[in-house]
Structure formats: structure tokens, C-alpha cells
Amino acid sequence: MKIIIDTNILIDFSRRKKETFWSELVTLAKKDGHELILPSAAVFEFLAGNEMNNPSNREKAENLLSDVIIIDLDKKIAQKAADLFREYQAEIGVIDYFLAATAMVFDGELATLNTKHFKIFKNLRLFNLKTISNT
Secondary structure: OEEEEOHHHHHHHHHOOOOOHHHHHHHHHHHHOOEEEEEHHHHHHHHOOHHHHOHHHHHHHHHHHOOOEEEOOOHHHHHHHHHHHHHHOOOOOHHHHHHHHHHHHOOOEEEOOOHHHHOOOOOOEEOOOHHHHOO
């Protein structure tokens, strides 16, 4: 399965001193052969935060990014995101449209801590984060 990672999962992990489910998600993906995918626009969103001015945080971020497949936004994803934007015109960030479009184009599931932003999209499958604690 392809699991598209919302930036908020990485941000949540990088800001906490204790473990979040990120490590368990990576372990699950490796064990079961899932692909963890992050669009390049989400990489921008993750690295743009002020906390990345700290070299220690930047190193931690680079380590997190080594566990995902980073994909460039191509024409197909951009067109799907534009279609979603025109159809829903929801007040969510542009990168959220790219995340949803990427999950749809790759026939994957979106892992997010903010399901409220994504429940509006029919045909978007959300990864059930509760399954991580059950494995």
C-alpha cells in the first residue's frame, strides 16, 4: 500500500521530545512493505518552519525525510489538485489539496492528524492511524 504522509505528522514528531506514532508507522511500513510518500510541496512546508533555523532540528528533519519517498509534483497531480480545488473550494491550505490529489493519483491512503480537512473529499481514503497501535 502507498501511504501519503501529511506534513503535520512529521511536524508533530519533530516538535515532541517523546515518541509519537511516526516511528511505529515507519516500522509498520517496512514490515508490511508499504511505501511512505511525501510530495515535494509538503517537504517545503515541513522545512519552512522557524524551528528549522536550529541545526539540530534540521538534522532531525533530514533523518525523518530519509524514511519517505519524496515525489515531485507533476502535471497529473497538479491537475487533480486543481480539479479538487474547483469542486470543493474548501478553506484549507493549498498543500492539503496537493496531498489529497497525490493520494488519489497514487491510489494510496492519506495519513494525517487533521482528518477534518480531508473528510470533505469523496474518493479519498484516509489511513486509519489506530491500526498502528494494534500491530
